[in-house]
Amino acid sequence: MVHRTRCARAAAAVTLLAVGAAVLPAGSASAAEPLDGVWRMDGYGTVLSVAHGRLRAFQTTAVSCLPGEVAERSGPTARDGSVTYTTSHKDVYTVRPSDLPDSAALRVAGSPGERGLRRIGALPAACAHRAPSDPVTVFETFWRTFAENYPFFAAKGVNWQETYGRYRPRVNATTSDGQLFTVLRDMVAPLNDAHVHLYDGGARYFGQGRPGTVVPGPALDARVKAYVKDRDLRGRPLREFAGGRIGYADLPDGLGYLRVSGFGGYSADRDDPYTADEQALDRALDTVFSAERTRALKGLVIDLRVNGGGYDELGLRIASRLTDRPYLAYAKRHRDDPGDPGRFSRPQPITVRPAGAPRYTGPLAVLMGGSTVSAGETFTQALIGRPGRTVRIGENTQGVFSDVLDRDLPNGWTFGLPNEEFLTRDGRTFDGQGIPPDIREPVFTAGEFGHRRDSAFDAAVALLGGRG
Incomplete structure (x- = not known):
């Protein structure tokens, strides 16, 4: 179906289903429920079949229909009529009925916004047989x-x-x-x-990444983390959270340094990984943004220069600790006409709302570069409209924002592609070229390493009034 990408890895294999009559799981009720039926997703090349507590996804084009993921019902019907389904890979989908007839919406855990669903009479004809694999x-x-x-x-x-x-x-x-x-x-x-x-x-x-950039991975992350601890922090402790993907250090002159290398993988819990990641992130943020520290901080450096992406919602969760009033993070829209690449859905506004916990609302310097990828970029974009002083320092980000459509081929191969845009308040998108910095500085180049420099970090400290 639709997943938040984990850059620099192959897409996870998905469960392929034999097409045919739905099989009633043991112990399930036989009565049809309001959301049972066949639904075509607005855009995303997907049709869903919902029956007997099971959701089946079909990947469709004008010439093909391939069975995709299967998800089992994982909870009771909510007060608003929505039902949650979970796949064997622990991806969580919630289907919510709409006030409009024969309409519903689907939410993917960790991805902001909803996908529209429209009821159709039956699966496409191509779904009735197995596709050739030639x-x-x-x-x-x-x-x-x-x-x-x-x-x-x-x-x-x-x-x-x-x-x-x-x-x-x-x-x-x-x-x-x-x-x-x-x-x-x-x-x-x-x-x-x-x-x-x-x-x-x-x-x-x-x-591959954009030419001239490096897609982040564990080796780059480890090298840069060690360099920052030695060169920038100069022996000051970097307290690490969330499996080492978040780090915080107090700097001189009332400044703070927050390093985020990804938006996911924070917990080893495989039963409900997204919820576990949320909880791990909240624990880290409660420690970093304590009431005492948020009162004392005069400036904060957020380092996203090596960030491989993950869940957009986790980026919004951090942004909620950096504002005292709601504001537009971005608007999402998807391609919704198979015959016209220029046709998109109505933009869906995504809002940052202040957290009900201590928040830091002072000056912010965001470090970024070509190895700031995917959810690292949507988080960067979510800070553009932040109330208060926010300055971006470094180089353009990678230039990929959309969720990834994970797709199968008839011979068992898998592939992925984007189909969404993330828009600023004035309708701009940064796909391709990446988000530009306000202050351009080199980021982890051979020259920077060779001469023991970190020009972007030094510029951030100077901007926030520190002495380095």
């Missing part, structure tokens, strides 16, 4: 999925129809797996999109 069918499914969902062809200077004409003749019934993977990879490589990936389930994986 190379031509795989190619057509792959090309069509991008054609119907990817919003950035024009911005990337890619003519997708010409791409079809160039590569389709290279695929036939005898095309090998290696040859086919190369064709599909070469088709999407010019997009230079870190939210596009392709994986054959074995040794072949394709993913």
